[in-house]
Amino acid sequence: MSTITLATTKGGAGKTTTAQMIIGAIHRLGYTIGVIDCDENRTLSRWLENTSKMAIETSVVLDESLVVKEIQKFQRKYDCVIVDTPAGYHQSTIFAMGCSDLVLIPLQLSYGDVTEADKTYRLVKSTGRMAGKKIRARLIYTDYVPKTKIAKKVRKAVDDLSLPALKTRLHHLVAFKDLTFTGDVPKKGTAGAQGQLLVRELHELGALPFMEEQLEDRNVVVAFKEAS
Template identity: 30%
Template structure:
């Protein structure tokens, strides 16, 4: 499956989430390519600290994305491809969206983050109309406080009002997500079966279910 992590705003946990999901897939034994298109090269630096078997991280110039992606996808070397997009709107965003089985849109429970998430959703809808290809997406709330706040209540209410599809899993503000960039170890290793590790596996299960459901629906339509 091809999963793209997109946000036009920095600091929402986009790269963190992408790394966690890619690592979780690789630790299960799948061959995973993580394409780091973010200008900060955060994931490229992270992967060098504690390389994970089956996980290949490639930092690519966004202008070379199309050619690199076509070669990687057609090579047969990978079971899954995770794409960490730049934290800005550019042509690479639309190229990646058009190739995705699912787009994950991380956002904090704040008005600025939700507004930027809606911008990405609008871009997805534009790509849908241009390519006539349905592209499933879900908003992922990140850096959530353990105790429910009025800001979180506002976020959930606003998303429900707008009809934005949302992951049931939310990523709580935990030290494991920050520490992984210091020691290179993803939460599925440092907090196996609990805390951040359990959250990542719960999110991965949702991602799989959405992609499988979408694929089944496409086959039904084609038949």
């Protein structure tokens, strides 16, 4: 069992998109997932209920005092629990962090994304100290445009702050927007390859311990190399 929370105080950084990609990839591998949506906009839960064809139990939890109880209930039922959180500072996000094995902090290519990712990273570490456990946190670049000056600047800013980032980046691709209409999480092309690489990296990190085998698909690696 594993719990992954998507969080950053920055709005529109890619929390829900990253959650959708992880859910799609894990679901396709046949593992069970429960989703907790703490965002009053309910973007992820509405998408799962109305647009996506995946049958995944989803709970919208807007009362922060119920977040831990609901996550623990899902932890007993599913291989993997994915928690999506709202932008800004919310007690529900802190509670979700406290229940997590890994917090993923999406950021796009702007200075504001870096500063909010930094604050969020420090919130995870504080929460871990408070809870007396080690909660891993990793940044993930979304809406990423490789080989640009801005990408280099943002990566340098992240490195200067010693913030750990995943190797896998979700590039600026229409497919990531299209899934919000179709409900289909891309499994082919560059977006599909990046989704699979993301899950593989999470597995290598130990954040998906229920997965028994190393995910091996050379086509994915080749597709990604061609695209980047």
